[in-house]
Amino acid sequence: MIAIIDYGAGNLRSVQKALEFLGAQGEITKDRQKILAADRAILPGVGAFGDAMLRLRQSGLDTAVTDFAASGKPFLGICLGLQLLFEESEESPGVKGLGIFQGKIKKIPGKEGLKIPHVGWNQLEITQPEGVLRGLGESPFVYFVHSYYMEPQNRDLIAAVTEYGIRLPVAVQKGNVAAVQFHPEKSGDTGLHILRNFIEMGEV
Numbered sequence: 001m002i003a004i005i006d007y008g009a010g011n012l013r014s015v016q017k018a019l020e021f022l023g024a025q026g027e028i029t030k031d032r033q034k035i036l037a038a039d040r041a042i043l044p045g046v047g048a049f050g051d052a053m054l055r056l057r058q059s060g061l062d063t064a065v066t067d068f069a070a071s072g073k074p075f076l077g078i079c080l081g082l083q084l085l086f087e088e089s090e091e092s093p094g095v096k097g098l099g100i101f102q103g104k105i106k107k108i109p110g111k112e113g114l115k116i117p118h119v120g121w122n123q124l125e126i127t128q129p130e131g132v133l134r135g136l137g138e139s140p141f142v143y144f145v146h147s148y149y150m151e152p153q154n155r156d157l158i159a160a161v162t163e164y165g166i167r168l169p170v171a172v173q174k175g176n177v178a179a180v181q182f183h184p185e186k187s188g189d190t191g192l193h194i195l196r197n198f199i200e201m202g203e204v
Contacts, residue, residue: 002199003038005065006030007055009080010045018185022192024199032064040198041068043179045080046145049105050092052080062098069100069177074201076132077179082172083148085179091148101172101179103152111165117147118164122182124171128159132178132197133171140190142182144170149181176202 002019004012004026012028019026026042027034035041043065045052056062065084069075077085086097089105097105110116123139149168152158159178160171170181178198184191 001038001040002026003035003041003068004028005035005041005043005061005081007045007052007059007061009047009052009055012044014185015042015044015078018192018195019199022196022199030059030061032060035061035064036068036071038068038073040074040076040201041065042076042078042198043081043084044078045084047080048091049080049083049089049097049148050095052084053092053095053097056084056098066098066100072176074198075177076198077177078185079146079181079183082150082179082181085172085177086150086152089148100177101150101152101157101174102154103150105148106151107148108146108168109165114165117145119145122162122164124160124162126160126171128171128173131159131173131201132180132194133159133173134197136190136193142180142184142187142190144182146181 006028016026083105085100087099121141157172158169159173184194
């Protein structure tokens with residue numbers, strides 16, 4: 001079972017439907033014990049960093065996320081679910097993130113002709129062609145909706161980047177933990193390929 005962590009932020013059903021399409025069981029849950037007992041877990045989300053961290057802490061799901069990530073079982077963060085894995089965000093000064101990855105979430109710099117938030121399809125340059133990004137081929141397109149991007153302290157963890165005014169890191173992988181700024185559940189065949197890779201992570 002794949003636990004889809006429900007902390008009140010995001011369209012969880014679209015992630016669940018994508019998993020069902022691939023023949024995997026995804027359960028939307030806010031139950032700590034179910035999350036920790038799951039084979040895999042996904043932290044999705046849309047919205048504001050500060051509000052999401054407040055909800056996670058009030059529900060006690062912050063420690064469920066960090067404990068699961070430390071368990072060695074496959075874990076995937078999507079969109080806001082990626083940002084929450086970092087230490088802090090310019091969106092919500094003074095609010096501490098989960099700190100699974102060292103680094104900061106920054107505002108995409110506004111440049112002439114570029115709209116913020118960044119909404120739409122963009123090409124990936126993959127720097128870690130394994131894990132959830134295995135077998136995607138040359139420069140696949142994925143779907144984004146975001147105003148902020150990650151700046152990891154250890155840039156070796158960056159798994160993919162895209163161009164939007166500047167080079168934006170948009171995926172990170174370390175061991176059993178992967179996270180993407182884009183929405184695989186809205187990214188057509190490429191997104192389904194990424195989710196299939198996640199489903200198969202750790203299988204022998």
